Amino acid sequence: MRVLQFGDSVLPVGAFSFSNGLESAVQLGIVQDTATLEQFIGTALHQAATSDGIAVLAAFRAARDDDLGRIVDADFAVANRKLNEEMRTMTVRMGRKLAEMAEHVLGPSVCSSWLAAIRRGDAPGCFPIGQALVFSSLGLSEQDAFAVHQYGLASMMVAASLRLMRLHYLDAQAILFRVNSEAEAHYKQIASASIDDMAAFAPVMDIVASAHVKATVRMFMN
Template sequence: MTDTLRVLQFGDSVFPVGAFSFSNGLESAVQHAAVRDKESLREFVGSVTRTAATGDGVALLVAHRAARAGDLDLVRDADEAVYLRKLNEETRTMTVRMGRKLAEAAGHIVGESLLTARMRDADAGGIAVTYPVALGVLFAALDLDEREAFAAHQYGAALMVLSAAVRLMRVDHLDTQAILFAVNETVPAMYEQVATAGLDEMQTFAPMADVLAAAHLHAHVRMFMN
């Protein structure tokens, strides 16, 4: 039961990493009419979670295994791989800010771990801590399975969009929960797809998302930071 509760705690959407400040691209998608209704929202969430799995999800799994082996260099490589694949300023800001907040919170709650060592390394002028890598290292420190870390990451990516949707669109909580329920069913297949991938095989090709993020950067009115 303790393991289940830890997954729930650190995978919770209200865990203080600042996720509420971001829409994972939805605000710009709504502004430019790429997302208009429940059906297009479902498609958008599916796209976000697929990209999260084949990009950040791979780095999370690599970082989890590296943390289990005590390999700080490989954890650092995973952070670098995530950061370099964020093509726009807002997504880089999101992953770095949430990653640091998670590392800080974990140090306060859990205590000394490879994640706190990684944060000190970043503070010394190294590569920044990113959110998916921090989550993978934290779950390894808690002796939680990599599948649980991957599931928590995918859940968070979807919920970030859906939580923003109720503030940006004419959808209600029941609509968003139905979409979340359907998207969650795809997570096991996504895990199997990327479980054996290495950092060189990370795929983040989502040109429409990058265009929308670039447009959002210069928007005059916005509720979210990306």
């Protein structure tokens, strides 16, 4: 039930405000139909696994060791790999909201120490780190934390697609089902990686996210 609660798409951290670059991809014609939408989301998930996903595991393991220094290192590793302003805004805004919610709901925990570091300006407060710390505090597994991280991104983008495209809601769910089937393979790929192995190379994703900054019509914050 904790996995369901903290993996829910209506978790009040503001995910509905973001599209993870999908809005510009639709405007630029990169995403036009169900096939290109699935490809775009699949690319985003692979990029997330090999970058933010590695940080999720690093922060989760650091939380189990009660090592705030390693948690902050993973936090900065995420922030430093966000190449454009809107992506940084998304991750730190959602991260801080998750930390504040965790302190209110869970009480004193490693999330509290992280939130204090954010408030002091000693940590950026990236969302994937918050997910790792919440799941560690709940005594859940790192596989659960990684799965929720990947599912949350896919769910955010699928929900955005229904507002951006002519897409049947059943087709949207079919896409979500298929892209989520890659989560186990992604976990196995990065389970032994360190934050030094983080890689987010996906040029088209970065270009469309950058184009969104100057868009004259915008539904989402990125």
